[in-house]
Amino acid sequence: MAQLRDFYIRPESDPAHRPEQLEVTDDIESLLQQIKMTLFTNKGEVLGEPDFGLEVEKYLFEFNVNPHLLTKEAYSQLDRYVGESRKRDINIRPAVYNDDKSNRDIFVLLIDIPEVKNTLSIFYD
Numbered sequence: 132m133a134q135l136r137d138f139y140i141r142p143e144s145d146p147a148h149r150p151e152q153l154e155v156t157d158d159i160e161s162l163l164q165q166i167k168m169t170l171f172t173n174k175g176e177v178l179g180e181p182d183f184g185l186e187v188e189k190y191l192f193e194f195n196v197n198p199h200l201l202t203k204e205a206y207s208q209l210d211r212y213v214g215e216s217r218k219r220d221i222n223i224r225p226a227v228y229n230d231d232k233s234n235r236d237i238f239v240l241l242i243d244i245p246e247v248k249n250t251l252s253i254f255y256d
Contacts, residue, residue, distance in 0.1 A: 159246050162215040166242065169208050183212055190238075198225030198238055205240055220245055 141148050172184030185208050205223050209216040222243040
């Protein structure tokens with residue numbers, strides 16, 4: 132069986148960044164990278180895949196975000212573009228936190244991966 136190999140794309144700002152690493156051979160690290168890439172890519176940015184990406188940045192200043200539709204779209208994107216997600220029981224759920232300082236609600240997509248200790252959180256307003 133061929134071993135998984137992918138580019139290492141963890142940013143320098145990430146506390147777990149390893150500057151000497153060029154490739155990923157770990158399934159979980161590759162899965163996390165693919166999830167982040169899929170959720171933060173804008174539709175139309177990937178040549179040949181016009182529907183690839185969730186475009187979470189567009190929700191930053193939206194006032195009427197339906198968290199359940201966004202969750203459904205996130206599941207759809209991961210199922211279609213992140214092959215490793217079909218092998219694992221990944222759970223995505225919306226959450227709302229009140230920010231008293233700025234008098235607003237902060238919406239978060241919580242992504243639970245069984246093998247990862249901490250929940251991956253994608254923030255949007």
